[in-house]
Each structure stands twice: as structure tokens, then as C-alpha cells.
Amino acid sequence: MKLSITTWNINSVRLRIDSVAKFIKSVRPDVLCLQETKCPDDKFPRKRFKRLGYEHVALNGQKGYHGVVVISRLPFETFNIQSFCGKTDCRHVSAVLGERAGLRDPITLHNFYVPAGGDIPDPAVNVKFAHKLSFLDEMRSFDALRCNGSNRMILVGDLNVAPLEHDVWSHKQMLRVVSHTPIECEKLNAAQKDGGWVDAMRLRVPEPAKLYTWWSYRALDWEASDRGRRLDHVWVAPALADQVTDLRVSRHLRGWSRPSDHVPVTATLEV
Numbered sequence: 556m557k558l559s560i561t562t563w564n565i566n567s568v569r570l571r572i573d574s575v576a577k578f579i580k581s582v583r584p585d586v587l588c589l590q591e592t593k594c595p596d597d598k599f600p601r602k603r604f605k606r607l608g609y610e611h612v613a614l615n616g617q618k619g620y621h622g623v624v625v626i627s628r629l630p631f632e633t634f635n636i637q638s639f640c641g642k643t644d645c646r647h648v649s650a651v652l653g654e655r656a657g658l659r660d661p662i663t664l665h666n667f668y669v670p671a672g673g674d675i676p677d678p679a680v681n682v683k684f685a686h687k688l689s690f691l692d693e694m695r696s697f698d699a700l701r702c703n704g705s706n707r708m709i710l711v712g713d714l715n716v717a718p719l720e721h722d723v724w725s726h727k728q729m730l731r732v733v734s735h736t737p738i739e740c741e742k743l744n745a746a747q748k749d750g751g752w753v754d755a756m757r758l759r760v761p762e763p764a765k766l767y768t769w770w771s772y773r774a775l776d777w778e779a780s781d782r783g784r785r786l787d788h789v790w791v792a793p794a795l796a797d798q799v800t801d802l803r804v805s806r807h808l809r810g811w812s813r814p815s816d817h818v819p820v821t822a823t824l825e826v
Contacts, residue, residue, distance in 0.1 A: 556657060557800075558826045559584040560664065562711035562787055564769075564817035568592040568624070572600055574811055579607050582805070584821055585628050586652075590668035590713040592622035599624065615648040623648045623666050623712070629656035639693045640686060646670070649699075658826060660707055662795075665700065667712035676736045684733065687715070691742035695749050702751035702792035707826075710752060710790040713817060716743040721762045722785035734784055752790035755822055759802035769817045770809055777809060789822045798824045 561584040565571050568589055579587065587609065592599070596614045604612065609626045613634035616622035622645045625634065634650040646668045653661035670690050673683030694700060702708055718740040720726045729735035747754065760766050767783025774780050791799060801823035808818045 556826050557823055558586070558652075558658075558662070559821055559823045560586045560588065560709065560711060560789070561819045561821040562588045562590070562666070562713075562789060563819040564590040564668070564713040564787060564815060566591050566593070566815040566817070568594050568622075569598070569600060571813065571815060572603055574808070574814070576603065576607060577811075578805070578808065578819060579609070582819075582821060586650075586664065587626045588664070588666040588711050589624050589626070590622070590666070592616050592624055593619055594622055613648050613650045615645045617645045621645045621668055623668050625650045625664060625666050627652070627656075631655070632661060637697070637699070639697075640689050642686075646690070660826075662707045662709060662826065665708065665710040665712075667694075667710065667714060669694075669713065669715040671715050672733045672739070674733060676731060676733050676738075687733075688738065688742060691716075691739070691746055695742065695746040700746070700750045702794075705794050706792050707794055708792045709795065709822075709824075710750075710788075711820075711822075712788065713786055714743060714788045715786050716740060717784040717786055718743045718747075719757065719762055719785075721765050722767070724765070724767070724782040724784070729784075734786060747790060750790075751793060753793055753796040755789040755791045755796070755799045756785070756802055756820065758796060758799060766804070767806075768804055768820055772816050787817055787820050789820060791822075791824075795824060795826070798826060800825050 611627040613625040632653040670687040672687035675681040678685035768787035770777040
């Protein structure tokens with residue numbers, strides 16, 4: 556059975572619902588994980604997604620900020636929300652796909668939106684950066700995010716860190732810029748390593764190939780300058796690593812009308 560999962564920081568699901576619909580009609584992923592939905596649960600456009608064939612929705616949203624959702628053509632067994640750093644700021648939701656979805660062995664899917672961290676990479680003067688570092692530490696220590704070798708788990712989302720040298724347009728120039736500072740990269744890599752996760756994107760597109768999922772709104776010509784970062788990630792448990800058959804970054808969507816500054820990443824697995 557093929558299972559396709561898309562992760563996308565949409566930067567307001569209601570503002571860009573037409574773009575989401577256009578993407579869905581083209582790609583038809585089985586599961587769509589959105590971040591930064593900026594939408595309270597009672598205002599989420601469920602009816603539009605249902606018309607598109609996506610009836611199953613696991614929501615964790617709030618007004619104006621953050622928010623994550625798992626939207627699926629396949630039914631869930633269960634879904635769960637976890638809070639981090641003592642805040643209920645809507646940055647995680649997980650869903651289990653199992654027998655009802657046609658899977659013999661269940662898969663747990665985690666969808667994350669890690670704090671961006673502000674502009675100053677100093678936790679002593681920037682509370683947003685301090686929050687981000689604490690969040691990454693809690694991800695590392697969270698037992699439910701440990702693959703333990705054989706667990707069938709997938710973690711996707713906007714993790715707001717570009718951890719590798721070729722995940723940014725200029726490693727040297729980005730070392731003091733939030734999202735690629737050594738301490739952020741160290742903490743995200745530690746969360747990945749201690750959890751036993753495999754970076755599916757780099758499994759399919761190994762370094763030193765450049766790989767980006769985000770381009771700033773500030774760039775006058777994002778495509779020509781190509782000063783991108785890989786902020787969006789797909790991690791899989793080792794048990795699923797050899798089942799990842801395809802990985803696609805829909806870069807062209809950054810050029811659509813009124814785009815998000817992130818583009819979708821779609822992974823396909825034989826499960």
C-alpha cells in the first residue's frame with residue numbers, strides 16, 4: 556500500500572484555501588499536514604476539505620497565531636495533542652493510521668510547528684529564542700518521540716531550523732541568523748539522533764545537494780536570488796526508512812499568487 560504525506564506551512568489556511576485546493580487536486584496526497592493555520596477550530600474550513608475528499612481532520616488551532624492540523628482521506632484510529640514548555644500555543648498534533656485506513660500495522664504521525672525564535676539569537680535578551688531552544692530540548696526528551704528501533708512513526712512539520720550546511724544558501728553568512736545558528740542546529744540534530752529518527756529528505760537528496768523549502772517574502776526576486784532554507788522536515792523511524800520511495804519539494808508553488816513563504820514537501824512510502 557502506498558501512503559503519501561504532505562507537510563506545508565500554509566501561513567493562514569483560510570487566506571490560502573484556494574491554493575491548498577489547487578495543490579490537492581494536482582497531487583492528491585493521502586494525508587496533508589499543515590502548520591501555521593492561524594485559525595480557531597470552530598472556524599476551520601472543514602466543508603471545503605470534505606468536498607475535496609478529505610473528511611478526517613485532527614485539529615489544534617487558535618485565533619491568529621500558530622495552529623496545526625492533520626487532514627486525511629483515510630480515517631484515523633485516534634489523535635492526540637501535546638503541549639510544550641507549559642504553553643497551550645497549538646504547535647503539535649498527532650494521529651494514528653491503522654486498520655481503518657487499510658494498514659495492517661499502525662503508523663503514528665506527528666505534525667509540529669516549532670517556534671520561529673525571533674530575530675536575535677541570544678536567549679538572554681530574546682524570550683522567543685529562549686522559548687525555541689526550550690521547545691527543542693523538550694522534543695528531545697519527550698518519550699513519545701523515541702522510535703526505539705522498530706516503532707512505525709513519522710514526524711513532519713515546520714521545525715524552523717535548517718540544520719545542515721547545504722540546507723541554507725550560505726552556511727557562513729547564516730551562522731548568526733536565527734534558524735541556522737550552531738546552538739539551534741545542535742539541539743535539532745540531538746532531538747533527531749536521540750529519538751532514533753532518519754531524515755527522509757536527506758535520505759532521498761543527500762548532501763552536498765542544496766535543498767530548500769522556504770524563501771523570504773523580503774526577497775524582490777526569490778527565484779533569481781535563491782536564498783532559501785530547509786525549514787520543513789520529514790523524519791521517519793528506522794523501520795520505515797527503506798520504505799520511503801519518493802520525496803518531492805513543490806518549489807514552483809512559491810511563485811503562485813499570494814503564496815506562503817514555505818512550499819509543500821510530499822513523501823511517499825510503501826507501507
